[in-house]
Amino acid sequence: MPEGHTLHRLAIDLTDAFGGSVVAASSPQGQGRFEDGAAQLDGRELIAADAWGKHLFVRFAGTELVLHVHLGLYGKLRIAGADVLPDPVGQVRLRLVTTDRSDGRVTWADLRGATACELLTPEERDALVARLGPDPLREGADADPDRAWARIGRSRKSVAALLMEQDVVAGIGNVYRAELLFRHRVDPFREGRSMRVGRWQEMWADLVELMHLGVAVNRIETVRPEHEAAARAAAKQYEGGRRRRSGLSYVYRRDGQPCLVCGTQVRTEVLVARNLFWCPRCQPRFRSRAQR
């Protein structure tokens, strides 16, 4: 589930679990891909983790190098604790372990399937962050919607495509994109430059709230209270008694099903290699003055 909220939540959880502690770092089944990196971190105190967009950074004492993790589509970083450290399962690229001195309990974090797991110099980290857009989950100037507007307001690309570009807004993924456009009744295919700045400011403010909620509950929840009952009922039909893992959604992965607001069939189409979902009635095709 790696959209921005996932990485910010992991940064919090990593800091809570390991911050101020000396960690053992290893790359048990990393097939040699991060053994050197793990060795450089082994035995150091973990200071803190933070995130920018979908990128996670972890700082350690006594080295300038910063651990950089990007989960990609299916990477996972799992943090857990127990009396006994379990054997690693699967391709564990990085394992961090800390042992409580008083009771001997262990806390560990296993990283699997990540697109990036590497050590960066401060310069490399800065260069990486420099090519990312503002992140709704960061504070102050790091979360400046005007920077995103400078790109969106002048672009001929579709809003749907722009929202997925990490140098426009950092942290949005396919779910937040589809749901944000629906919540604001925006036609995904309209050009960025056809938008008005006021609309973008509303969308950004909403995004800040939605993503903070996502961090708090550790999943993407986008359905307004007044539509929750309908969303739950609709989701139930497809659950078949199983426990629902993902959050409720208006349009994401609901293609062919009736829109929760107007009943029209939700549509899907591949746009820039990703599945886009929208309601053709709630998000009608935008026509510019020239087209009218």
Add this chain to the structure above:
DNA sequence: CGCATATGAAAAG
């Protein structure tokens, strides 16, 4: 059990 699919992004061609 096997197989298709997924919330991403960079490299290859």
Add this chain to the structure above:
DNA sequence: TTTTCCTATGCGT
């Protein structure tokens, strides 16, 4: 535009 990374889940058999 296609391939790669190679995890976890959900579904059909």
